[in-house]
Amino acid sequence: VTDSPADPRIGDLSEGRILRHILDQLAPSAAVVGPGDDAAVLAAPDGRVVATVDSLVHGPDFRLAWSSAYDLGWKSAAVNLADVAAMGARPTTLLVALAMPDDTRLSFVEGLAGGLRAACDALAPGCAVEGGDLTVSDTLTIVVTALGSLDGREPVERSGVRPGDVIAVAGDLGRAGRGLRVLFDRFRDDTGTPVPPVLADLSPAEAEDLAAQLRPAPPVGLGTVAADAGATALMDISDGLVLDATRMADASRVTIDLDAALDHDMLTGGEDHALLAAFPAGTVPDGFRPIGHALPRAEHAVLIGGRAFTGNGGWDPYRDWDSVGG
Amino acid sequence: VTDSPADPRIGDLSEGRILRHILDQLAPSAAVVGPGDDAAVLAAPDGRVVATVDSLVHGPDFRLAWSSAYDLGWKSAAVNLADVAAMGARPTTLLVALAMPDDTRLSFVEGLAGGLRAACDALAPGCAVEGGDLTVSDTLTIVVTALGSLDGREPVERSGVRPGDVIAVAGDLGRAGRGLRVLFDRFRDDTGTPVPPVLADLSPAEAEDLAAQLRPAPPVGLGTVAADAGATALMDISDGLVLDATRMADASRVTIDLDAALDHDMLTGGEDHALLAAFPAGTVPDGFRPIGHALPRAEHAVLIGGRAFTGNGGWDPYRDWDSVGG
Numbered sequence: 001v002t003d004s005p006a007d008p009r010i011g012d013l014s015e016g017r018i019l020r021h022i023l024d025q026l027a028p029s030a031a032v033v034g035p036g037d038d039a040a041v042l043a044a045p046d047g048r049v050v051a052t053v054d055s056l057v058h059g060p061d062f063r064l065a066w067s068s069a070y071d072l073g074w075k076s077a078a079v080n081l082a083d084v085a086a087m088g089a090r091p092t093t094l095l096v097a098l099a100m101p102d103d104t105r106l107s108f109v110e111g112l113a114g115g116l117r118a119a120c121d122a123l124a125p126g127c128a129v130e131g132g133d134l135t136v137s138d139t140l141t142i143v144v145t146a147l148g149s150l151d152g153r154e155p156v157e158r159s160g161v162r163p164g165d166v167i168a169v170a171g172d173l174g175r176a177g178r179g180l181r182v183l184f185d186r187f188r189d190d191t192g193t194p195v196p197p198v199l200a201d202l203s204p205a206e207a208e209d210l211a212a213q214l215r216p217a218p219p220v221g222l223g224t225v226a227a228d229a230g231a232t233a234l235m236d237i238s239d240g241l242v243l244d245a246t247r248m249a250d251a252s253r254v255t256i257d258l259d260a261a262l263d264h265d266m267l268t269g270g271e272d273h274a275l276l277a278a279f280p281a282g283t284v285p286d287g288f289r290p291i292g293h294a295l296p297r298a299e300h301a302v303l304i305g306g307r308a309f310t311g312n313g314g315w316d317p318y319r320d321w322d323s324v325g326g
Numbered sequence: 327v328t329d330s331p332a333d334p335r336i337g338d339l340s341e342g343r344i345l346r347h348i349l350d351q352l353a354p355s356a357a358v359v360g361p362g363d364d365a366a367v368l369a370a371p372d373g374r375v376v377a378t379v380d381s382l383v384h385g386p387d388f389r390l391a392w393s394s395a396y397d398l399g400w401k402s403a404a405v406n407l408a409d410v411a412a413m414g415a416r417p418t419t420l421l422v423a424l425a426m427p428d429d430t431r432l433s434f435v436e437g438l439a440g441g442l443r444a445a446c447d448a449l450a451p452g453c454a455v456e457g458g459d460l461t462v463s464d465t466l467t468i469v470v471t472a473l474g475s476l477d478g479r480e481p482v483e484r485s486g487v488r489p490g491d492v493i494a495v496a497g498d499l500g501r502a503g504r505g506l507r508v509l510f511d512r513f514r515d516d517t518g519t520p521v522p523p524v525l526a527d528l529s530p531a532e533a534e535d536l537a538a539q540l541r542p543a544p545p546v547g548l549g550t551v552a553a554d555a556g557a558t559a560l561m562d563i564s565d566g567l568v569l570d571a572t573r574m575a576d577a578s579r580v581t582i583d584l585d586a587a588l589d590h591d592m593l594t595g596g597e598d599h600a601l602l603a604a605f606p607a608g609t610v611p612d613g614f615r616p617i618g619h620a621l622p623r624a625e626h627a628v629l630i631g632g633r634a635f636t637g638n639g640g641w642d643p644y645r646d647w648d649s650v651g652g
Contacts, residue, residue, distance in 0.1 A: 044370030
């Protein structure tokens with residue numbers, strides 16, 4: 001790596017200077033107290049705050065040959081915005097902890113900040129980064145905390161499904177998992193090392209799958225729509241439909257019977273960040289499509305067209321990581 | 327590393343099982359919605375929430391030969407509790423993102439959770455871990471988000487110092503920095519590799535310095551005391567008194583003149599996590615001790631007994647990290 005005065009290594013810059021470059025990429029603060037003090041102070045208009053945290057770690061969660069800085073900023077925002085939406089809430093604020101090798105380029109940090117902002121603007125307008133932390137690490141790590149407001153709504157937990165409810169989904173199923181498979185199958189060299197994806201080599205469908213993996217666009221605005229429609233349960237599908245539907249069914253003590261028409265990718269693809277919801281029959285709002293229904297609890301938590309599911313239900317990073325970097 | 331059925335590697339366990347062991351160490355949830363859903367829902371009684379995030383990264387921030395899992399849990403909570411206190415607020419909630427090598431032992435995770443709980447119980451009773459994230463990483467990383475309530479108070483920013491205000495501090499100055507020096511000077515082998523500290527080799531004062539470094543006990547409860555007493559400015563001293571007083575002086579457009587009696591360790595030691603405050607003359611509350619006063623802005627942001635300070639003002643992890651692991 002050569003020196004580049006126009007694009008310095010962050011290890012050669014002060015924390016304050018890196019921070020100024022990040023803040024230049026972000027939306028202006030809308031907080032009571034924004035970035036720059038010991039902590040931010042944020043509005044929580046109905047006297048409650050929704051809060052969640054999620055991490056993207058170089059290696060198990062992404063490869064730098066596959067994801068740009070912008071992609072990583074976008075995705076780290078999007079997955080957290082989806083978790084706030086999955087409570088029936090409106091995301092208001094992100095806090096971002098970045099741990100980066102000291103040879104990380106300033107342009108990378110700026111790209112990441114740009115991706116964070118773009119995801120907020122596209123998926124949850126009004127949500128902004130209002131605080132964070134910078135530190136050096138051997139492993140590039142992006143930890144985003146998202147806060148949200150229920151605006152007077154009751155939170156929609158995953159435990160409220162009742163027998164007879166329609167199970168419905170908003171957002172893509174299976175695409176992001178297929179996109180990951182495209183990367184693993186087609187964009188590694190003979191040693192297994194990731195290489196940059198060549199978009200010209202992809203079919204339009206494959207390119208969409210790849211985009212769903214690298215820059216997911218969960219239907220964040222439909223979280224409050226589900227709550228307002230009277231959803232009895234709501235959750236983010238992050239580890240595959242069958243695995244997450246099992247969690248919803250177990251928490252609600254019901255059995256969920258999913259349509260036999262759902263294909264294997266839809267049932268098991270990880271990182272969908274679609275919203276899985278349950279609604280009383282006849283109340284499914286626009287934006288959600290029915291994919292099954294709830295039954296009194298039986299032997300299996302999840303059925304597919306009335307039959308037990310026998311495959312691997314989803315993605316567990318501890319089990320499935322291939323331990324290859326890049 | 328040998329297999330140990332009694333203390334398995336986290337790489338051999340499901341995320342759910344690790345989580346159950348962590349939750350067993352924590353205080354029962356006091357949240358509207360606690361751990362286990364997509365996001366937590368927390369009370370924000372006065373319609374605002376204070377939020378901050380800070381990271382501890384293996385290498386630049388700690389060495390495993392020096393810090394136990396319990397120490398790391400304690401410290402990662404304490405430094406964030408101090409940031410909430412530094413706004414004049416009461417910490418209510420922690421969210422904890424853990425990124426760990428897959429050969430990390432379950433007992434380590436349990437120790438870390440125990441330290442998180444102990445620090446909350448000791449420093450901010452009523453504050454509890456209500457959410458988090460687990461992922462695998464080559465670099466052990468602990469990222470804590472702390473939330474707090476102002477309970478109707480106005481936030482105390484760092485920018486409100488007025489000429490004539492008394493500058494005061496609560497908590498230890500210089501101890502944690504000396505404790506770090508004890509570790510670097512006395513507990514590394516000939517190759518510079520950290521070795522476990524031997525408490526019997528330390529004087530009582532050194533042992534206290536070491537404890538301030540490994541398990542800091544910031545005066546978290548004095549944050550609201552400062553706010554109630556009418557503090558015009560308040561901040562956490564994390565990077566050394568001179569450097570942080572410079573930030574306060576610059577934000578407030580004043581010059582801060584510190585007592586000439588403060589020794590070099592007190593002026594420059596990092597990681598104090600003491601509270602630096604400004605109060606109108608005659609209003610310094612119990613628990614704070616005067617260490618200087620504010621003047622109209624002059625050439626220098628900070629003076630020591632009326633003279634410019636000429637040393638290295640504090641700790642910058644990007645500049646000062648020695649890049650040695652362990």
